[in-house]
Amino acid sequence: MENFKNFKITTKFIIWFLFISLFPLGIATVVSYKSSRMVLEEEVKNSLLAVTDSKANQVEGFFQKTKNDAINLSLTPEVIDAAEKFTNAIQSYGLRSPEYNVLAQKFIPMFSYYQKLSGYNDIIFISLDGEVIFSANNSKRNESLYEAVLNNRKSELAETFIKAKASGEMEISNVERHSESNEGVIFIVSPIFKQTNCIGFVAFEISNRGIYEFVQDYSNLGNTGEAVIVAKIKEEAVYITPLRFDPDAAFKKKIKINSREGREIEKALRGVKGSGISTDYRGQKVLAVWRSLPTYRLCMIVKIDTKEVFAAAKKLRNVLLKVSLLLIVIIVIIAFSLARSISSPIKNLTQISKIISDGELSARVKIDTKDEIGELAVSFNQMTDKLVEAKANVEKKNEEVEEQKRLLEESNKELDNFVYTVSHDLRAPLRGIDGLVKFIEEDYADKLDSQGKDYLKKIRTGANRMKQLIDDLLALSRISRIKNPYEEADMNELVQSVIGRIEFDIEKHNVELRVASDLPVVRCDKIKIQEVFLNLINNAVKFSSKNKVVPPRVEVGYNDTPEAHEFYVRDNGIGIDKKYHKEVFGIFKRLHTQEEYEGTGAGLSIVKRIIDDHKGSIWIDSEPGKGAAFYFTIPKKLPEKKKLGQILLDDGVVSEEELKNALEKQDIKEV
Amino acid sequence: MDKKIFIVEDNQDDLIIAKRYLSHAGYAVVFSTADAAEGVRKAVEEKPDLVILDTLLPGATGFEVCQQIRQGCGGLGPKIIITTGSIDAVDAVKARKMGADDYCAKTSDCAPLLEAVKRIFSEG
Numbered sequence: 042m043e044n045f046k047n048f049k050i051t052t053k054f055i056i057w058f059l060f061i062s063l064f065p066l067g068i069a070t071v072v073s074y075k076s077s078r079m080v081l082e083e084e085v086k087n088s089l090l091a092v093t094d095s096k097a098n099q100v101e102g103f104f105q106k107t108k109n110d111a112i113n114l115s116l117t118p119e120v121i122d123a124a125e126k127f128t129n130a131i132q133s134y135g136l137r138s139p140e141y142n143v144l145a146q147k148f149i150p151m152f153s154y155y156q157k158l159s160g161y162n163d164i165i166f167i168s169l170d171g172e173v174i175f176s177a178n179n180s181k182r183n184e185s186l187y188e189a190v191l192n193n194r195k196s197e198l199a200e201t202f203i204k205a206k207a208s209g210e211m212e213i214s215n216v217e218r219h220s221e222s223n224e225g226v227i228f229i230v231s232p233i234f235k236q237t238n239c240i241g242f243v244a245f246e247i248s249n250r251g252i253y254e255f256v257q258d259y260s261n262l263g264n265t266g267e268a269v270i271v272a273k274i275k276e277e278a279v280y281i282t283p284l285r286f287d288p289d290a291a292f293k294k295k296i297k298i299n300s301r302e303g304r305e306i307e308k309a310l311r312g313v314k315g316s317g318i319s320t321d322y323r324g325q326k327v328l329a330v331w332r333s334l335p336t337y338r339l340c341m342i343v344k345i346d347t348k349e350v351f352a353a354a355k356k357l358r359n360v361l362l363k364v365s366l367l368l369i370v371i372i373v374i375i376a377f378s379l380a381r382s383i384s385s386p387i388k389n390l391t392q393i394s395k396i397i398s399d400g401e402l403s404a405r406v407k408i409d410t411k412d413e414i415g416e417l418a419v420s421f422n423q424m425t426d427k428l429v430e431a432k433a434n435v436e437k438k439n440e441e442v443e444e445q446k447r448l449l450e451e452s453n454k455e456l457d458n459f460v461y462t463v464s465h466d467l468r469a470p471l472r473g474i475d476g477l478v479k480f481i482e483e484d485y486a487d488k489l490d491s492q493g494k495d496y497l498k499k500i501r502t503g504a505n506r507m508k509q510l511i512d513d514l515l516a517l518s519r520i521s522r523i524k525n526p527y528e529e530a531d532m533n534e535l536v537q538s539v540i541g542r543i544e545f546d547i548e549k550h551n552v553e554l555r556v557a558s559d560l561p562v563v564r565c566d567k568i569k570i571q572e573v574f575l576n577l578i579n580n581a582v583k584f585s586s587k588n589k590v591v592p593p594r595v596e597v598g599y600n601d602t603p604e605a606h607e608f609y610v611r612d613n614g615i616g617i618d619k620k621y622h623k624e625v626f627g628i629f630k631r632l633h634t635q636e637e638y639e640g641t642g643a644g645l646s647i648v649k650r651i652i653d654d655h656k657g658s659i660w661i662d663s664e665p666g667k668g669a670a671f672y673f674t675i676p677k678k679l680p681e682k683k684k685l686g687q688i689l690l691d692d693g694v695v696s697e698e699e700l701k702n703a704l705e706k707q708d709i710k711e712v
Numbered sequence: 713m714d715k716k717i718f719i720v721e722d723n724q725d726d727l728i729i730a731k732r733y734l735s736h737a738g739y740a741v742v743f744s745t746a747d748a749a750e751g752v753r754k755a756v757e758e759k760p761d762l763v764i765l766d767t768l769l770p771g772a773t774g775f776e777v778c779q780q781i782r783q784g785c786g787g788l789g790p791k792i793i794i795t796t797g798s799i800d801a802v803d804a805v806k807a808r809k810m811g812a813d814d815y816c817a818k819t820s821d822c823a824p825l826l827e828a829v830k831r832i833f834s835e836g
């Protein structure tokens with residue numbers, strides 16, 4: 042069944058159609074063949090029975106008549122008289138005496154007449170001691186029947202005579218083959234009584250040729266039917282009449298009674314009447330009816346070949362088979378064309394969908410019908426339209442994205458140029474102010490009073506402050522502009538390198554710096570997180586060193602939380618009031634007077650921006666006078682960012698690393 | 713010290729400051745111009761020991777001037793320092809690519825410049 046599912050639609054249709062049509066047809070064929078066979082068998086059987094009965098009656102009638110004639114004849118005074126005379130003549134004169142001959146000559150015409158009248162082969166007189174004393178044909182004359190029996194010669198006449206003598210009644214012999222004519226003969230032996238004394242016997246030899254005409258009448262028996270008369274001779278069944286297919290069979294053809302062919306004969310001989318399918322002497326299957334012919338212990342079988350009987354049924358069956366064959370052809374053609382009408386649009390659809398999936402989106406299914414397949418084709422085409430539309434949309438979106446990318450790159454470049462120009466142009470006048478004021482201080486020191494010198498100092502301070510502001514602004518813009526790919530960074534190494542960079546300040550302010558020993562490896566923008574630590578530690582150093590009460594102390598620590606790495610930098614400086622906790626991260630937020638603290642608030646703005654970029658958070662834990670702790674987190678699962686970590690330049694690509702190195706070099710020179 | 717130093721600089725303040733610090737350090741600035749083309753020509757013709765270039769000049773960048781001098785002198789020629797008023801250190805890389813010997817930021821006290829000059833002359 043699993044295989045059936047995978048068959049092509051055409052094959053499935055053909056199989057279904059054939060099944061639906063041929064199954065009932067097959068049943069109808071079988072049923073009608075069987076029933077017609079049954080009807081035919083019944084009909085033919087009945088007709089055979091009728092034929093059998095009619096033929097049996099004819100045969101029996103024939104034998105009955107001869108028997109009755111024999112009885113009547115044995116009682117006629119002429120016969121009694123003849124018997125008496127023959128007996129006396131033999132006893133007195135002998136068989137070959139002239140007296141006997143005269144007597145015989147006298148009776149022969151009379152017996153010839155009887156012979157002819159009743160169809161006897163012979164009329165024989167037998168003496169009480171078994172001598173044949175007269176034979177109308179002279180055939181049996183001089184025979185001694187006792188002798189025959191004593192000499193064990195097969196003789197039905199002798200046996201029947203002995204029986205009749207013993208019973209004192211008329212006896213009928215079995216069929217015997219006549220040695221010369223090869224006919225079957227039957228003897229009827231009857232005692233002859235004068236008053237009450239048995240004076241001899243008369244025997245009539247009856248030929249079975251008389252029944253040949255009944256047997257050889259084949260009317261109502263078709264082409265193969267025949268009636269067969271069988272006699273039981275010893276343990277063999279002997280056909281005593283000519284056979285339709287073997288005219289010389291009489292008394293020549295015999296079969297064993299207990300053989301397969303002899304079964305029905307055996308039944309019939311026992312007096313059982315019956316009918317059925319059996320095998321005949323030719324080995325042919327026949328429909329047969331059998332019965333006994335009791336008078337002469339014969340049996341009759343009337344049979345006809347089943348081939349002939351069932352020819353009509355076979356013909357019907359053959360017609361049905363031919364119709365089936367024709368139907369198969371028609372059904373296959375119909376199923377095929379029907380399946381094609383369904384499968385070919387589907388095939389077409391499949392083909393088109395293949396073409397479309399190969400990228401040829403302009404392909405469409407041709408719609409010929411409005412049935413389900415047509416609907417499918419329509420919605421398929423609609424789907425393809427939508428696909429084209431969606432693809433166009435995606436392409437448009439992609440173009441937009443590309444355009445935005447290009448614009449972004451452009452604006453990035455513009456920003457680069459802007460930063461470059463701003464840093465160059467804004468700083469130039471400040472350098473001039475500072476440098477030239479310094480020249481005044483140097484060259485005209487003796488011409489200036491302290492007030493003038495103070496003013497000049499204020500000018501230079503202002504200019505430097507301005508330069509610092511510009512530098513911070515630019516640093517902040519650079520930080521948010523440049524992105525680096527995330528990488529695994531060992532925080533222990535990272536913090537140590539930061540400390541290395543500000544070692545000078547730490548020593549200068551005599552700050553006690555404690556760094557937790559087991560900082561983790563964190564996936565982050567390494568360079569920027571370095572910037573975070575640099576700013577926070579630098580701030581902490583500055584703030585704690587301003588506290589004049591306790592020795593400055595800075596602590597770098599770490600807490601592991603499920604979602605994020607949490608770091609903190611704590612100082613024991615003057616602390617920050619809660620109301621400023623948010624404000625400190627704003628750009629240029631000054632919480633302290635310039636005299637107390639160096640630098641601007643840009644550092645914390647940079648830190649916040651970097652942490653924001655990492656989707657982390659940053660907060661302050663502090664109260665005035667109790668020091669301050671800056672906490673920040675880096676999520677353990679960072680969203681991977683697009684690779685914008687390198688910025689494009691006119692003549693090549695420069696990584697953040699190179700930038701950093703260059704910046705550091707510049708810092709050193711600036712000192 | 714008889715090193716010939718040229719300065720190509722359009723900002724007069726910066727020029728004054730640089731000249732003063734260089735002369736205080738014992739170097740003579742024998743020629744200065746704000747014009748890039750003239751700077752290139754002079755540098756190629758007169759072959760000074762050192763040319764100090766500003767990055768932003770009217771009509772050209774210091775990098776271009778640097779490249780032109782190097783080309784004009786057939787690859788050799790004077791030592792070149794590019795100075796910049798910008799803090800964007802991208803230029804450091806660019807300067808080296810263009811054949812400059814050093815690169816430094818401009819400051820009001822010219823400390824990075826003096827250091828660079830000293831280093832260049834001490835290298836020979």
